[in-house]
Amino acid sequence: MGRRALITGITGQDGSYLSELLVSKGYEVHGLVRRVALEDPGHRLKRIEHIRNSIHLHAGSLESFPSVHHVLRTVQPDECYHLAAQSFVSYSFDDEFSTLQTNINGTHHVLAAIKDIVPKCRVYFAGSSEMFGKVAEVPQTENTRFHPRSAYGISKVAGFDLTRNYREAYGMHASNGILFNHESPRRGFEFVTRKITSGVARIRAGQASDLKLGNLDAHRDWGHAANYVEAMWLMLQQDQPDDYVVATAETHSVREFAKLAFQYAGLDYEKYIVADSQLYRPAEVDLLVGNPAKAHERLGWSSSVSLQSLVWEMVESDCRAMGIELNKDNFTASIPVRRAAHGSAVDSS
Ligand code: G4F
Numbered sequence: 001m002g003r004r005a006l007i008t009g010i011t012g013q014d015g016s017y018l019s020e021l022l023v024s025k026g027y028e029v030h031g032l033v034r035r036v037a038l039e040d041p042g043h044r045l046k047r048i049e050h051i052r053n054s055i056h057l058h059a060g061s062l063e064s065f066p067s068v069h070h071v072l073r074t075v076q077p078d079e080c081y082h083l084a085a086q087s088f089v090s091y092s093f094d095d096e097f098s099t100l101q102t103n104i105n106g107t108h109h110v111l112a113a114i115k116d117i118v119p120k121c122r123v124y125f126a127g128s129s130e131m132f133g134k135v136a137e138v139p140q141t142e143n144t145r146f147h148p149r150s151a152y153g154i155s156k157v158a159g160f161d162l163t164r165n166y167r168e169a170y171g172m173h174a175s176n177g178i179l180f181n182h183e184s185p186r187r188g189f190e191f192v193t194r195k196i197t198s199g200v201a202r203i204r205a206g207q208a209s210d211l212k213l214g215n216l217d218a219h220r221d222w223g224h225a226a227n228y229v230e231a232m233w234l235m236l237q238q239d240q241p242d243d244y245v246v247a248t249a250e251t252h253s254v255r256e257f258a259k260l261a262f263q264y265a266g267l268d269y270e271k272y273i274v275a276d277s278q279l280y281r282p283a284e285v286d287l288l289v290g291n292p293a294k295a296h297e298r299l300g301w302s303s304s305v306s307l308q309s310l311v312w313e314m315v316e317s318d319c320r321a322m323g324i325e326l327n328k329d330n331f332t333a334s335i336p337v338r339r340a341a342h343g344s345a346v347d348s349s
Contacts, residue, residue, distance in 0.1 A: 002026040006075045008062060008110065009083030010055070011037055013186040014126070016047035018081055018229040023054045025233075030075045032068070032084070035059040047186050062106035065113065072113045079236050081124045082110045085155070088190050089130060092152035093282055103155035104162075111166045111174065122173040122236040125163040128156045129180040129221070129247070129288045139291040142178065142243050149283040160243075167241050175235040180221040180247035180290045182228040183310060185317035193222065193314060196258050200265045201318035203272055210272050214279025216255040219287045223248045224305035224313075234299040247290025248303040250339055260311045264330045265319060308335065 005022050009015045010031025022029045037044035038059055045052065058074065060067040062084055072080075085103045086092065092099040107125060114121050132140045133149035148154045160176050167174040187194040192213070199211035223246075231246040255269075262269035295301045312331050319326055 002028055003078040004028045004030065004075065005079045005081065006030045006032065006072070006077035007081045007083060008032045008106070009085065009126075010057070011045055011047060012083060012087075013047065013184060013188065013225050014083050014182070014229055014232075015081075016051075016186060017184070017226045018083070018232060019048055019051055019055055021229055021233060023051055027079075029055040030077065031055060031057050032060045032062070032071050033057050034061065062109060063102060065109045068109040069113045069116070072110075072117045076118055077121050079122045079124070080110065080114060081126075081232055081236075082107060083126045085126065086152070088188070089150050089152045090190070090281060092150045092155075096151035099151045100155050100158075103152070104158045107159040107162050111162055111172075115166060115170050115172060119170065119172060122241070123163065123166075123175070124232050124236055125159055125174065125176050126232075127160045127163075127176040127178045127243070128153070129178060129245075129290060130285060131157045131160060131178065132288065133285050135285075135287055138287065139247075139249065139289045140178075140245065141291045142245055142294055149285050150281070153285075164243070173236070173241045175238075175241040176243040177232055177235060178243065178245045178290070179228055179231075180223065180245070180288055182223045182225040182246075183314065184225040185314050186225065187314070192254055193257060193311075194318075196261050197311070197314040197318045199272075200261050200267065200315055201322045201324065203267065204265050204319060204324050205322040207322075210274045211258075212274045212276040212279065213254065213258065214276060214281070215284055216258065216273070216275070217253055217286075218284060219251045219253050219289070221247045221249070221251050221289045222257070222307055222310060223303045224310050227304050231295055231299060231301045234295075234301055238298065242298070244295045244299065245290045245292050246295055246301070247292045248307075249290060249292060250307065250337055251287065251289035252307055252335065256335055257307075257311060260308065260335060261315050264312055264315045265324075265326060266330055
């Protein structure tokens with residue numbers, strides 16, 4: 001009989017790709033969703049519309065332990081992927097309280113209910129490179145000290161520690177993925193990559209004349225979400241639970257991302273981007289770049305999508321949705337690659 005998986009956050013970017021992956025592997029896939037999502041499927045279940053008939057959805061609230069307990073008792077999963085969270089860093093500055101409450105309690109409820117009901121269930125917790133914050137070293141590894149710079153980052157450190165503690169205290173197969181930024185055409189519009197690619201499409205369609213952005217000099221290690229969910233699955237297939245950095249080992253600035261996105265649409269980004277100081281964060285994470293050597297050695301995982309292909313896929317998808325076909329000749333732009341060698345500063349080549 002196939003294995004049974006429960007995904008929290010199944011309606012999000014990662015949840016949708018992970019569901020596809022697990023369905024393709026013969027899993028019985030269950031998802032915990034908010035009741036409002038079931039009441040507004042056209043909007044809130046959009047990313048999983050195409051596999052809606054192959055998965056089972058359960059209404060529940062991560063903020064309520066009895067609710068999480070009930071769903072776990074009903075599903076009795078072999079594997080649980082805890083992805084659900086308030087995941088927009090910027091918003092966590094507007095409402096620290098709800099971010100901490102939802103993210104920390106949500107994770108605690110999931111772990112505690114699993115320990116009670118299905119202690120042998122393997123658990124994945126979606127940690128984040130935001131935990132590194134004001135980075136202690138470059139590149140970041142599983143051993144790099146955390147120094148979060150937002151309520152979101154703090155909530156993820158707490159989730160990471162809870163997961164490790166359930167592993168150590170109760171012998172649970174609980175693993176932390178330390179995922180660096182991962183994007184796709186399914187990314188939410190509030191995140192910078194999708195804000196840029198959808199903005200490019202609106203400008204090309206004549207529906208906007210500029211794009212307001214905040215800090216263009218922040219550097220991120222951007223990979224493809226469909227590729228990153230494979231690492232989540234691989235973590236739960238190991239004999240021993242552990243913590244893994246999942247990253248590309250390349251870092252690029254927001255400016256570079258924007259330059260490429262506009263270039264692929266045949267536009268010069270400098271003519272359209274407007275700096276808006278309101279969009280700066282009270283505390284910024286300036287430079288993220290991960291060293292995925294452990295994931296490569298132990299899981300056999302590596303990043304398979306270049307930044308150029310990722311940007312092209314996102315711009316093309318947003319433009320296509322506006323009825324605009326891009327000229328493939330624009331997809332030649334090369335960019336300087338900054339690769340992180342272990343223990344060294346990030347160097348340009
Ligand atoms: O796209 P972002 O909002 O993502 P951020 O904050 O790096 O967090 C994402 O990745 C984390 C993994 O490291 C996840 F854990 C988290 O859930 C989320 O998925 O912002 C990226 C960078 C920031 O430095 C931000 O200051 O882009 C900069 N930025 C500049 N202008 C902007 C904007 N970000 C947004 N969202 N909107 C802007 O207009």
